[in-house]
Amino acid sequence: MAFAGGTAVIAIAVVWVMGRYYQTGEDARALRVSAGLAFAVQMVTFLVAKRLAKRNLMVGWGVGSALRVVTLAIYALVVAPALGLPRPAALLGFTVILFASMLIEPLLLGHAG
Numbered sequence: 001m002a003f004a005g006g007t008a009v010i011a012i013a014v015v016w017v018m019g020r021y022y023q024t025g026e027d028a029r030a031l032r033v034s035a036g037l038a039f040a041v042q043m044v045t046f047l048v049a050k051r052l053a054k055r056n057l058m059v060g061w062g063v064g065s066a067l068r069v070v071t072l073a074i075y076a077l078v079v080a081p082a083l084g085l086p087r088p089a090a091l092l093g094f095t096v097i098l099f100a101s102m103l104i105e106p107l108l109l110g111h112a113g
Helices: 002-021 025-053 057-083 087-109
Strands: none
Touching (some): 002 025, 002 087, 025 057, 057 087
């Protein structure tokens, strides 16, 4: 629950801050889509990492990180173009949200048991 709240705050902050620079309607749409997708990805990968962390913390975090990289590649190569999203705003927003929320993850994975 704490990770979901923290990730939501991060996503909202990133969309707000980046929205000052990316000001077109399409850029704003790309940031919102990226935030929603990044939030969903973070929830899934955190659950996977948390389950694996019960046995081996580093394996859990590593698998979660690998899932994020795969998702980023699919988003960049398939999803963003298919939705007609401007790639700079979409990919930068997505990546910043993933990275920033990964910074709080170790604090919560340590309490996975």
